[in-house]
Amino acid sequence: MKxxxxxxxxxxxxxxxxxxxxxxxxxxxxxxxxxxxxxxxxTEIYRGAEYSTNMVPxxxxxxxxxxxxxxxxxxxxxxxxxxxxxxxxxxxVLDVGQAxxxxxxxxxxxxx
Amino acid sequence: xxxxxxxAAGAGLGALFAAPFFFxxxxxxxxxxxPVVPTDAMVNKGDVSWMLVSAALVLMMSVPGLxxxxxxxxxxxxxxxxxMQVLTIVCVAGLLWVTIGYSMAFTNGGALNLFVGGFSxxxxxxxxxxxxxxxxxxxxxxxxxxxxxFQMTFAMITPALIVxxxxxxxxxxxxxxxxxxxxxxxxxxxxxxxxxxxxPDFTAGLPDDHGYLWGKGALDFAGGxxxxxxxxxxxxxxxxxxxxxxxxxxxxxxxxSLTMTMIGASLLWVGWFGFNxxxxxxxxxFASLAFINTMVATAAAGAMxxxxxxxxxxxxxxxxxxxxxxxxxVAITPAAGFAAPMTSVVLGAVASVGCFFFVTTVKNALKYDxxxxxxxxHCIGGIIGAIGTGVVADPALGGQGFMDFTxxxxxxxxxxxxSQLWVQTQGVLTTLALSGGVSLVLFLLLxxxxxxxxxxxxxxxxxxxxxxxxxxxxx
Numbered sequence: 001m002k003x004x005x006x007x008x009x010x011x012x013x014x015x016x017x018x019x020x021x022x023x024x025x026x027x028x029x030x031x032x033x034x035x036x037x038x039x040x041x042x043t044e045i046y047r048g049a050e051y052s053t054n055m056v057p058x059x060x061x062x063x064x065x066x067x068x069x070x071x072x073x074x075x076x077x078x079x080x081x082x083x084x085x086x087x088x089x090x091x092x093v094l095d096v097g098q099a100x101x102x103x104x105x106x107x108x109x110x111x112x
Numbered sequence: 113x114x115x116x117x118x119x120a121a122g123a124g125l126g127a128l129f130a131a132p133f134f135f136x137x138x139x140x141x142x143x144x145x146x147p148v149v150p151t152d153a154m155v156n157k158g159d160v161s162w163m164l165v166s167a168a169l170v171l172m173m174s175v176p177g178l179x180x181x182x183x184x185x186x187x188x189x190x191x192x193x194x195x196m197q198v199l200t201i202v203c204v205a206g207l208l209w210v211t212i213g214y215s216m217a218f219t220n221g222g223a224l225n226l227f228v229g230g231f232s233x234x235x236x237x238x239x240x241x242x243x244x245x246x247x248x249x250x251x252x253x254x255x256x257x258x259x260x261x262f263q264m265t266f267a268m269i270t271p272a273l274i275v276x277x278x279x280x281x282x283x284x285x286x287x288x289x290x291x292x293x294x295x296x297x298x299x300x301x302x303x304x305x306x307x308x309x310x311x312p313d314f315t316a317g318l319p320d321d322h323g324y325l326w327g328k329g330a331l332d333f334a335g336g337x338x339x340x341x342x343x344x345x346x347x348x349x350x351x352x353x354x355x356x357x358x359x360x361x362x363x364x365x366x367x368x369s370l371t372m373t374m375i376g377a378s379l380l381w382v383g384w385f386g387f388n389x390x391x392x393x394x395x396x397x398f399a400s401l402a403f404i405n406t407m408v409a410t411a412a413a414g415a416m417x418x419x420x421x422x423x424x425x426x427x428x429x430x431x432x433x434x435x436x437x438x439x440x441x442v443a444i445t446p447a448a449g450f451a452a453p454m455t456s457v458v459l460g461a462v463a464s465v466g467c468f469f470f471v472t473t474v475k476n477a478l479k480y481d482x483x484x485x486x487x488x489x490h491c492i493g494g495i496i497g498a499i500g501t502g503v504v505a506d507p508a509l510g511g512q513g514f515m516d517f518t519x520x521x522x523x524x525x526x527x528x529x530x531s532q533l534w535v536q537t538q539g540v541l542t543t544l545a546l547s548g549g550v551s552l553v554l555f556l557l558l559x560x561x562x563x564x565x566x567x568x569x570x571x572x573x574x575x576x577x578x579x580x581x582x583x584x585x586x587x
Contacts, residue, residue, distance in 0.1 A: 044366060045425055047435060047485060048472035051364040 001096040001109060002070035006061045007035065007089040008081040013059050019080035020063065023072045026112065029062040039087030058089060064096055066109045148313040150244035150253040159247070162395035163258045169386025170265035174202045174272050177383050181376025181438070182276045184369040185431075185484050189574025190280045191368060191584035197284065201272040201291050208295055209264040210236055216300035217263070218245075218308055226324040228301040229308060236260075246311025247393040250521045254393060262390060263303070270299055270339045276484030277347025278354045280365075281571050284579050286564045290554055294346060297550045302338045302543060306330060315517040329514060329525075330539035331505055331532070333402065334391035336446025336498040337543040344491020345544050346551040348482060353555035354565050356481035358572055370430055377434035381410055384441045388448035398512070402448035406441065409451075409460030413440020416464035424472075432468075435489060439467040442493035447501040452510030459504055463496045498540050502533040 008016055013030065020028060034055035041054040065073050074091055082088055101111035179198040183191050205213075215233035222230055233239055245259035271291040275282070305323035309315060315322075325337070332338060357365070367373060388406040392399040417436025418428035443463030444456055451459060471488035482488060505511040506529045516525040558564040565571075570578040577583060 045427075045429065046366055046431055048476050049365070051366060053364070 001099060001112070002065055002067055003094040003096045004061075004063045004065065004070065004073055004077070005092040005094070006063075006077045006081065007033070007058050007091075008061065008077070009083065009088060010057055010059045012081045012083075013061075015080040016061060016077055019076040020073060023076045024069060025063055025065055025073055027063075031060045031062075033058050033060045037087070037090070056087065064099060064112055066112065147317065148251070150246075154251055154253045155244070155255060156252060156394070158395045159252070159254060159393070160258055162399065163254060163262050163390060163393065166386035166390025167258070167262040167265050169383045170262070170269065170390065171202070171383075173380050173383030173387060174265070174269040175199055177376050177379030178269060178272055179376065180372045181380060181434075182279060182484055184372030184374075184376060185276075185367040186279050187365060187574075188368040188584060189576055191576060192580050192582055193284070193575035194275065194279055195584075196580055197275045197279075197282075197287060198272045200284075200288060201275070202268045204288055204291060205268040205271055205295055206264055208292060209267045210260070213267055213295060213300050214239075214260050214263065216296070217267075217303040218259075220321060221304065225308075225321065226327070227305060229304045246309075246313065248312060248398075248515070249394060249396075250312045252394060259393070262393075266335060266339060266387075267295065267299060267303070270335075270343050271295055273339070273343035273486060273490055274347045274350060277351040277482045277486035279483040280575065281354060281357050281483075281565055282350075282575075283562075283564055283566050284575075286558045286562055289562075290350075290558060290564075293554050294547075294551060297554070298342065298346070298547045299338070302342050302546065305542070306332050306335075306338050306539070309517075312515075312517045312522050313520065316520050319518060325539050325542060328535050328538060329532070330535050331450055331501050331514060332446045332498065332539060333449040333501070334388045334445045336442070336494045336501065337539045340442045340445060340490040340494030341498065341540060341543045342547045344487045344489075344494055345548045347486035348480070348491065349548055349551040350555050351482045351487075352480060353552065353559055356479075357483065358568050360481045361479075367431065370434075373434055374430060377437050381437055381441060384410075384445075388445060392449055398449050401512070404453050405448050405451050405456040406444050408453050409444035409447075409456040409463075410437050410440040412457040412460035413437060413443065413464040416461040417468055420465065420468050435467070435471070435485070436464045439463045439489050439493040442490055443497035443500065445494070446497045447504050450501055450505035450512045450514075452504070455504040455509055455511065459497065459500045462500065463493045466496045467493050495540050499533065499536050502529060502536040505532065 006016070017028070034057055036054050036056060039056055041052055041056060044051045044053060061077070063073060070093060074093060077091055099108050099111040100106070175198060179195045182198065183194045186194050212231060212234045215231050216229045219229040219232045221228045239256050239260060241255065241257060243256040244253040245256045247254060271294060275287065305325045307326065308323040309326050310318045310321045330337070359365070384406055385403055389399045389403040392402055414433045414437040417439070418433045421432040422428045440460035440463055443459055444451070447456065447459060467489050470492045471485045475482060475485070475488055503509065505513060505527070507513045507527055513527040514525045515522040555564060566575065566578065
């Protein structure tokens, strides 16, 4: 099993979700996050007070899939989330040791 | 004095001719005219309706208008502190008004009559459903209770305006004590100096019975000096004595909800029609004039601020347009019944430029932390409006000039812009000196006795949970 963590541009969430369900991913966890990479921050001005924010808003998607599905899922996210501009985000893939479905007690890939 | 004393007021000649007369020409010429006895027949139901609605509109400016305008601009952790400060000040100032405030502002103060009233109507003594208050027209009266409650709403909002200057870092109880002392020592004397007079039917018989600035002929239709300069300078002094917020200029302090600020600014605009057009005291064509002037000056100021930001920052901000709206409302306040619509537009636009310069450039250069720009918008906008009133009131520019009430019926006075500008300046300087000076003493007294500023720990964690035991938003 693999945990795929994708940091993407917020407006790309729907496309990524559709792409992932298209390759057979059954569920995902989504959070609104802030961070920075190469993309520069934004400047906010409130009357005379100017704040430059280094952190830009992003969406973090966490998906756990069987090992056989991982590559296709990563490709699907990469294709759907790409705009070609800086700030498109990153994808990380980690090994997962165990999974349990709380309702039934099923474990590992049957729990996904 | 050989010259007729110059007395200024909002109502003009037309209203007088339109009003039914109770005086013959012979009576008007007699210096010791028989005293007028106001009766129910001299009260107009339209006037009473308009003034009661106006009083409610001005209350709406404070709660929720000003409270939301200010509240949206602070950080989440201090939202309730601002709402609670404004709400409590409104309650306390209202009670103080019926206790001694109305009497100190609107009665004869004996030896001190130029500067403050007396206590003859304290606790509403002698004020009931059968007493009357003068308007600006001969032979036209309001029920005195209507006038008391209308003026009460001004006494409520003025101290509430001050809290924006030191929002996010003030102790609640000392603030309320300040408001009580400031109302007594500054607001009531200012209201008396600017607005106290015996009314158009009695001025000829009582030529010396008036406040200091009224007697000089200072024009302040709805409270540019009494309300805005008065509160603005008190706020500046307060923020200087209390000091900057912890983390000022080193950590971001963006407004927590500009949506609230937009709602508040819009309620202020609507409520301000009661403030300005209501200050005419009668529902006549001069109330209508004050109404349209308030509308267009504000529109011009809001648009102007957005244009300036588009040029300076490349993006017009909602907060900027809302700030412009308030700056325009402040500036047109003293001029509302004197200006013409198109001079009001100019006045509003000029106020926007002046206030923008103060809240962006001057504040940053001088490094004072006027949290919500009470000085930059209310005091500066108020000064621009007060001085500007001397210009736009000139009949040569389509203004209404002033009325000479030393004769019955009152006639238009001879307008001289240069001398009027000097009188307006005296009004501004008197307000700055009285309110600035007394506020300084009061804030220093509080600072070195019971303390006016919470501990840094309380300030950093937020006033809501520490001072009021609640949070604005529980998600």
